[in-house]
Structures are given as C-alpha cells and as structure tokens.
Amino acid sequence: MTLSAVEVNQIKQAPAAENILPAVLHRWSPRAFADKPVSDADLKTIFEAVRWTASSSNEQPWRFIVGRQGSETYTKILGSLVESNQLWAGKAPVLMLGVANGLTQKNTPNGSALYDLGQAAATLALQATALGLAVHQMGGYSRDKAREAFGIPAEYHLGAAIALGYQGEPSLLTVERMLQIETSPRTRKELNEFVLSGWGAALHLG
Amino acid sequence: MTLSAVEVNQIKQAPAAENILPAVLHRWSPRAFADKPVSDADLKTIFEAVRWTASSSNEQPWRFIVGRQGSETYTKILGSLVESNQLWAGKAPVLMLGVANGLTQKNTPNGSALYDLGQAAATLALQATALGLAVHQMGGYSRDKAREAFGIPAEYHLGAAIALGYQGEPSLLTVERMLQIETSPRTRKELNEFVLSGWGAALHLG
Numbered sequence: 001m002t003l004s005a006v007e008v009n010q011i012k013q014a015p016a017a018e019n020i021l022p023a024v025l026h027r028w029s030p031r032a033f034a035d036k037p038v039s040d041a042d043l044k045t046i047f048e049a050v051r052w053t054a055s056s057s058n059e060q061p062w063r064f065i066v067g068r069q070g071s072e073t074y075t076k077i078l079g080s081l082v083e084s085n086q087l088w089a090g091k092a093p094v095l096m097l098g099v100a101n102g103l104t105q106k107n108t109p110n111g112s113a114l115y116d117l118g119q120a121a122a123t124l125a126l127q128a129t130a131l132g133l134a135v136h137q138m139g140g141y142s143r144d145k146a147r148e149a150f151g152i153p154a155e156y157h158l159g160a161a162i163a164l165g166y167q168g169e170p171s172l173l174t175v176e177r178m179l180q181i182e183t184s185p186r187t188r189k190e191l192n193e194f195v196l197s198g199w200g201a202a203l204h205l206g
Numbered sequence: 207m208t209l210s211a212v213e214v215n216q217i218k219q220a221p222a223a224e225n226i227l228p229a230v231l232h233r234w235s236p237r238a239f240a241d242k243p244v245s246d247a248d249l250k251t252i253f254e255a256v257r258w259t260a261s262s263s264n265e266q267p268w269r270f271i272v273g274r275q276g277s278e279t280y281t282k283i284l285g286s287l288v289e290s291n292q293l294w295a296g297k298a299p300v301l302m303l304g305v306a307n308g309l310t311q312k313n314t315p316n317g318s319a320l321y322d323l324g325q326a327a328a329t330l331a332l333q334a335t336a337l338g339l340a341v342h343q344m345g346g347y348s349r350d351k352a353r354e355a356f357g358i359p360a361e362y363h364l365g366a367a368i369a370l371g372y373q374g375e376p377s378l379l380t381v382e383r384m385l386q387i388e389t390s391p392r393t394r395k396e397l398n399e400f401v402l403s404g405w406g407a408a409l410h411l412g
Contacts, residue, residue, distance in 0.1 A: 118324025
C-alpha cells in the first residue's frame with residue numbers, strides 16, 4: 001500500500017519544538033513532483049528572499065540559472081543530471097543550477113563563494129517551503145556537462161542542481177528504492193554530535 | 207547625532223514584499239552587541255533548527271564550536287579574528303566557529319562540505335533572527351590560528367566565525383567607519399543580475 005502525499009508530509013515533518021521556524025520543520029526533499037507549474041509571482045518571491053542572504057563582504061556571489069519544463073535551459077540541466085536523478089527530476093516544473101563567482105569585485109579569489117551560494121540555496125529552500133512549494137537539491141550531476149552546455153566561465157564554481165515544484169503523490173515513483181526513501185522519516189545527528197565546546201567535546205546546554 | 211538601535215533596525219529592514227519570511231527581511235549583521243547573555247534555551251532552539259538543514263547525501267558535515275563570553279573557547283575564537291573584527295566582536299556574548307567535515311562517511315572527499323556548512327549557517331542566522339537575536343558572520347580571521355588553537359584535523363574545512371547576541375546601541379561603536387556601516391541601508395543586486403535563463407541572460411519574470 002502506497003502512502004499519500006499528505007501522509008508522507010506527516011512522516012517527514014521534524015519533531016515539533018517550540019519557537020522553531022515552521023519552514024525549517026516542514027522542509028524536506030521530495031522526488032515525487034506534481035504536474036503543476038510554479039507561478040512567476042512565486043519565483044519572484046523566492047528570489048527576492050534569496051537576494052537578502054548574507055555574504056562575505058556583501059559579494060553576493062550566487063547566480064541561479066532557471067529553466068521551466070519544456071525550455072532549452074531545462075533540457076540542458078536535466079541532461080547533465082546522473083541517471084538516478086533524471087528518473088524523477090524530469091517531472092519537476094522548474095530545474096535550476098546554482099553557480100558562484102569565485103572572484104571578488106577586486107578580482108581576488110573568493111574563498112567564501114560556495115559557502116555563500118549554500119547560504120543562498122538554504123534561503124531559497126526555506127522561502128519556497130513557506131510558499132507551499134518543495135525543493136530538492138542534487139549534487140549528482142556532471143559539472144563538466146553543465147559548464148559546457150551553458151558556457152559557464154572557469155572562475156565560477158558549480159553548486160547544486162535544484163528541482164522546484166509542488167510535492168506529488170509518492171505513487172508517481174516507479175523505482176522501489178526511491179519510494180522507500182520518499183516515505184521514510186528524516187534522520188539527523190543529535191545536537192551533541194555537532195555543537196561543541198572544543199574539538200571532540202560536546203557543548204553542555206542546560 | 208547617533209541613531210538608536212531601533213532606528214537602525216528600521217534602516218536595515220529589507221523593503222516589505224508579500225509573503226517573504228519576516229526573518230529574511232529583518233536579518234542583518236550588526237557590529238554593536240548589547241551586554242545581555244543568550245539563554246541555553248535559545249541556543250538549543252537555534253541548533254535544533256540547524257539540525258534539519260539539507261545536506262548532500264545527508265552527510266550533515268557541519269560542526270559548530272561555541273564559546274560564551276569569559277570561556278577559554280571564546281578567548282580562542284576572539285584571538286583568531288583580524289583586528290578590525292576584534293574591535294567589536296569581543297562585546298558579543300557568544301562567538302562560534304563553523305567547521306565542515308571534508309570527508310564523507312565512506313571516507314571520500316565531500317565537495318559539498320563548505321556549501322552545506324553555508325546552508326547550516328543561513329538556517330542558524332534566520333532562526334536566531336526569529337528569536338530576536340542577531341548574527342554577524344566573519345570571514346576575517348586566521349584559519350591557521352583557529353585550527354591550531356582547537357586542534358582541528360586537516361580534513362575539516364573552516365567556514366565563518368560567527369558572533370551571536372542581542373543588537374546593541376550603535377553608540378557602542380567607537381570607530382567612525384564602523385558606525386557609518388552600522389547605520390547605512392543594506393544594499394543588494396537586482397534580480398536580473400543573478401536570476402538567469404542562460405549564461406549572461408536575465409530570466410524574464412512576469
């Protein structure tokens with residue numbers, strides 16, 4: 001018996017904790033996307049939020065190449081994905097590629113470029129979640145293919161490929177392994193595994 | 207005449223836009239921090255939010271070394287900052303260092319480590335803002351000093367140093383240049399500078 005999209009969302013929801021941003025608890029990375037387009041207005045809202053992300057020396061190194069289903073841009077991004085991602089990502093109404101300028105305005109290397117692109121992507125994901133949309137970031141794609149397809153200059157670092165759309169019914173997934181991931185709870189390390197008072201020592205919090 | 211903290215917050219607020227997460231609009235990076243500690247409960251809430259950040263293959267490469275004012279950890283982080291950051295950051299009640307594991311659980315290089323640490327830091331900043339706290343990330347510190355002070359293994363990448371606390375009155379800042387930055391509006395690129403349909407081509411949105 002396959003679970004419904006609504007049931008899956010309940011499974012993926014992080015445990016409620018007081019005062020946590022709802023978008024943080026609700027955000028997860030589906031593979032099943034519904035056949036429903038994303039409006040221009042929602043795309044604008046998402047990137048207006050991304051705009052205000054913090055970055056080192058306010059360099060704002062992030063760029064996002066955005067393709068709607070059916071466009072040449074979309075086809076190029078889809079074609080650069082590894083096969084296991086192509087299997088589901090081609091249903092998403094929007095595919096994007098996050099890219100970071102590795103040079104500062106002073107033409108020196110920007111060591112924070114990918115870090116700041118990550119900050120922008122996290123903002124993108126939370127803002128999309130707040131709008132009822134879903135985001136799935138993918139590391140699994142050919143950077144060489146994507147760089148060549150778009151003519152991205154060497155000084156730009158490639159971040160993640162990103163699927164954006166509305167969560168779909170899990171039954172859209174035809175691969176058993178994907179269905180299993182789609183319907184399993186999210187898991188995370190405990191706080192004492194990553195909040196430290198020194199190297200190898202957990203921070204004691206209350 | 208020096209502006210008050212409340213007046214500065216109005217200046218730093220991003221222009222209101224429908225449906226944008228309030229924490230995105232309110233977040234900015236002060237240098238003036240009030241003499242007021244951060245509770246254990248708020249730190250827990252912040253890291254509980256960070257926990258649910260997305261990461262490549264769910265590696266969760268982020269680690270945060272967290273020091274409260276007066277602790278040895280705090281002194282080490284403060285001592286690694288460049289002088290222009292030491293001038294103001296020593297007033298923040300909490301200093302942190304974000305670090306990313308450059309190896310996956312399979313012991314292969316994790317090319318997304320810094321990107322995912324950036325995602326975690328953005329979540330941290332937005333959750334802190336939602337709690338009424340302020341965050342200022344700093345790239346300006348000696349990675350060598352910090353790595354040596356904490357004995358951080360070579361496979362871990364160093365991200366940003368992070369000041370956390372409550373925004374203070376701008377009059378706390380004694381350096382004219384810092385006061386000027388503290389009281390100027392935030393500036394960002396326009397959407398058509400970073401939302402693209404292809405390389406060098408802005409995406410047309412409505």
